[in-house]
Amino acid sequence: MPITTRLSVPGDERVLHDLADRTFGLACPPGTTQADIDAFVATHLSVERFAGYLADPGRILLLVSDGDQPLGYSMLVRGPIADPNVAAVVDGATSIELSKFYLAAERHGSGAAGELMTATLTAAAGTGAATCWLGVNQQNTRAARFYGRHGFTIVGVKRFLVGSEWHDDHIRQRDLSSPDGSGSGGS
Numbered sequence: 001m002p003i004t005t006r007l008s009v010p011g012d013e014r015v016l017h018d019l020a021d022r023t024f025g026l027a028c029p030p031g032t033t034q035a036d037i038d039a040f041v042a043t044h045l046s047v048e049r050f051a052g053y054l055a056d057p058g059r060i061l062l063l064v065s066d067g068d069q070p071l072g073y074s075m076l077v078r079g080p081i082a083d084p085n086v087a088a089v090v091d092g093a094t095s096i097e098l099s100k101f102y103l104a105a106e107r108h109g110s111g112a113a114g115e116l117m118t119a120t121l122t123a124a125a126g127t128g129a130a131t132c133w134l135g136v137n138q139q140n141t142r143a144a145r146f147y148g149r150h151g152f153t154i155v156g157v158k159r160f161l162v163g164s165e166w167h168d169d170h171i172r173q174r175d176l177s178s179p180d181g182s183g184s185g186g187s
């Protein structure tokens with residue numbers, strides 16, 4: 001079946017939760033306890049929380065699927081930046097956050113993540129934002145390579161709380177006006 005992407009809509013909350021439940025731990029550094037992963041999913045990525053995200057006009061969620069089989073999701077978040085480390089290096093007035101980007105493990109390396117990234121960046125640019133930023137664990141070398149290939153460069157560091165453990169993240173950002181994220185028209 002062809003790989004397709006689409007905007008998520010109310011009613012997708014259970015599919016999104018199921019994907020999040022399968023994939024959130026993949027982005028955590030080795031040593032993260034299953035209890036901390038489960039607590040994070042229960043608190044921030046439950047069916048109810050996704051229903052709230054889908055109803056929030058400041059958020060855009062996307063799904064990538066193989067036929068009717070969901071493979072991954074992303075979430076963009078507009079609005080003021082609360083984290084002072086991010087606010088120090090990202091202009092919250094002109095940037096949009098790529099808050100979630102997760103693909104099922106059995107589809108890593110398949111190209112589906114690239115399809116989801118293309119659709120996500122198109123949606124991000126469609127909001128009028130000039131740049132897109134994200135936080136990613138510093139030990140997540142696979143995601144670092146993927147984001148680097150898609151034009152996100154490291155602009156700072158921050159921390160991210162999972163259960164009782166603080167994780168060290170890189171802040172990455174890319175321009176949305178050019179295909180390669182450089183802001184130079186993609187030349």
Ligand SMILES: CC(C)(COP(=O)(O)OP(=O)(O)OC[C@H]1O[C@@H](n2cnc3c(N)ncnc32)[C@H](O)[C@@H]1OP(=O)(O)O)[C@@H](O)C(=O)NCCC(=O)NCCS
Nearest residue numbers: 026027101102103108109110113136141142143145146149
């Ligand atoms: C991050 C993610 C979306 C990327 O999708 P993907 O299909 O794995 O990406 P690709 O295979 O196209 O690219 C991954 C890159 O990592 C490299 N890679 C593959 N296995 C690797 C490994 N074990 N360690 C480090 N790099 C690895 C690939 O060669 C590729 O590098 P390249 O672009 O220089 O060739 C996906 O891995 C994922 O969902 N991971 C779990 C969730 C996650 O970490 N999300 C990010 C949260 S911020």
